[in-house]
Amino acid sequence: MKFDSVIIGGGLSGLLCGLRLARAGRHCAIISSGQSALHFSSGSLDLLGALPDGSVVENPVEAVKALSEQAPEHPYSKIGVERFGALADEAAALLSEAGGKVEGTSLQNHYRLTPMGTFKPTWLTMDGYVRSDNRVLAWKHVALFNAEGFLDFYPQFIADELRKTGIECELHTFNMAALETVRRNPTEMRSSNIARIFDCDENLDELARIIKAEMGDCEAVLLPALLGIERTDGVARLAEKTGRPVAIVATLPPSVNGIRMQRALHHAFEQAGGTYFLGDTAVGCERQGDKITALYTVNHGNIPFVADDYVLATGSYFSRGLVAEHDCIKEPLFGLDVEAAAERSGWYDRNFFEKQAFEGFGIKTDKTLHGLCGGERIANLYVVGAGLAGFNPLAEGCGAGVSMLTALHAADCILNKQ
């Protein structure tokens, strides 16, 4: 099978890269083994929340210069201070148009409301989620509703935090016949299963009636993010039917809205002419000199994927883009050079919530994100997303941003070659 570009990994990074290439007229394939980090999204995407030294970032574009001084090997440093702002805006525009509406700017972080009731800085927030520019809610009196028996959302956490800021909160649970069906199997009370019942107008309207009957004189209604997995108008429709502003808050995984975004990007990629191989896993390659010449997958056996360029977007440990063995950390597909501490004792901090060294390990690249093998650059292999070395997605609040910006950067490098 011959393509212009083959992308391994169909998460946020792989999809955005593929979308950019396909829309530029390249014949692209994405090989995806299944789920991605979008499946446990918070509903927001971070660009840069803190520098490696711990100082808080308000304006990512302004802060990236300091970042590149502190961390010259950071993926953003490789993209370059000059290119960073423009690339971030292009990524946001592309995502909003192809993956579903998001709001935010690279010039000023805003805040999302976490399931623990705290505010966390972020870059882009999906439509319908609670967001704030100043860590304060726009309302003084809210009603929080949860589905009865749904354990992956605990509104008391949120209510207690909001009350500290002087907001009046009331807690309600809702129940309906359709929920009873979900509850029949003890493992089914998960966000995506509940969301499915709200794809049906009748159930969503019943929820609206329940809320309307119980919400009293609150200014707004907050709900867990489970208002339909297919539909995008769940929040808007509830707001219309109840006559109050409605906003959603992230649940424990799976993330209904993240899944929806993943599906939308997948669809947009195919609309642009790309081919998405779902449920397939790349397992081997052929290399001649400084070029990859063929790629093999589980499903296609000895039929190779052949392309001018390859993009590795397989993520970090969880998605097996990186594999930790008891004495080393590897990139399993191409055997690329990996940045990691040699001794296992250097991988961890004893405090779970401290920066963990293993989070910063990853695949080494040059400035144009080419993968390296034995220190030698592979001319037609680019590495994007969470598998890259040199950044800490949680401590620096930059996971989604690195995935999106490196995806576009690599796509541009490929397109500019010709």
Added chain:
Amino acid sequence: MNKQFDVIIIGGGATGAGVARDCALRGIKALLLERLDIATGATGRNHGLLHSGARYAVTDRESAEECIRENMTLRRIASHCVEETDGLFITLPEDDLGFQSKFVDACRAAGIRADVIDPKEALRLEPSANPQLIGAVRVPDGSIDPFRLTAANIIDAKAHGAEVLTYHEVLELLREQDRIVGVRVIDRKSGEKAEYYAQIVVNAGGIWGHDIAKKAGVTINMLPAKGSLLIFGHRVNNIVLNRCRKPADADILVPGDTISLIGTTSSKVPFEEVDNMYVTADEVDLLLREGMKLAPSLEHTRILRAYAGVRPLVASDDDPSGRSVSRGIVVLDHAKRDGLEGFITITGGKLMTYRLMGEWTTDLICKKLNINAACVTATEKLPGSRDDERKVGRKLHAVPAMQRESSIYRHGDMAERVAAETSAERSLVCECEEVSAGEVGYAINALDVHNLVDLRRRTRVGMGTCQGELCACRAAGIMARKGKYCTRRAKADLTDFLNERWKGMSPVAWGDTLRESEFTKWIYEGVCGLTNKKEE
């Protein structure tokens, strides 16, 4: 609460719980004090091996005889804590096959059934065993759940009038002339202090008994010996695997519940470290290397976590150098030994002999209190083990099959009390271990749960392959909803729980264990925004 008791027992491990139950069954009014949760010391940090005694047969006949007697007793009185798996002592090419006959003779002399079986037969019985084995002996080993055992003793002690205070730490032993008359304690949750009085105070503090004795002004020469173990992500073997040679490091692989355990290492540690034991990379490597000799598939089996306990080894009184260590049961009557009335120390021994230790201690208490009552703990079954499990299963026909089985496995005939009645209560909190919202609710209401780690011990929430990925947050929510604590403390508890898990996972965090840790961090630190920064 009444402040006067016949006996105060310090220490909520298996030994303390055994003493409390024995006292309660003989009509002695007992108070048990534990500074943390029950079974948090060495009791909860060992193999969970129901020793047949075979391991000691060659080197320590007395211990071997005690073990086999208690082994048979525990199968009867604590059937819901015991799995009758049997054990194999295998000889590998690197071992001396000549040891086998000596071993078998010693077992039989101690009253332990020991059947030499053909290596092929051994592999058929236990396919995970090293196929290179050249000899095998089958003995009546088994596995025992130490927490369940301790909890059942506590439940029965309370049912017979004993009082139990967890999270109560003894600050001071109250002394009048040459007699201990009580204790001064602090409630570690509220910070309140109180004094309790009794005619006899029993020191059952395990390695911490060293300091308790010191508070009474007497010296016991104890040696903390650290033993590290690894827990594997699934049940590799169904029969306990041992090496047929003199006892050494990492030569026992025990199946228990849904997992298997390899242990232990053995090293002396300073007293300062006993409250905070970390397993080192070297210990992990040694355990894995030796474990693979017993069952080669361990090389590719996921390790869930590593942990370490501290054995309270006691130096013989007549050897001040501390070199001559007794592994047997040590009952010290401090009136005789030190001229201090009203104070007894029970130590040494092992999980297997907890009941016997309780019996000896209570015999001594009875003698001192002039009470004439016989010990019945060898015949009176523990709660959870009194009813036929099949009968319990039939009563719970409405509960989904997997949940029913897990629940009966964990709670025995007490599963009925746990059973979820409504669909909302049947909703699973922990998918790995099939723990329902109803079972969590029961544990919170009835089993002295104060935090998520307590809850884990009682229900196995967070003990499966995901190690508390999502269930921790769900359980914290239920705890807060049930009014166990406010949301601020719920979050702090969640942080502590995840850190406690990480302590066990970090030494073995590669492969899937690292994948899981990365995911957990994304969820809690990323999505939920949880940090370990104390709230202002």
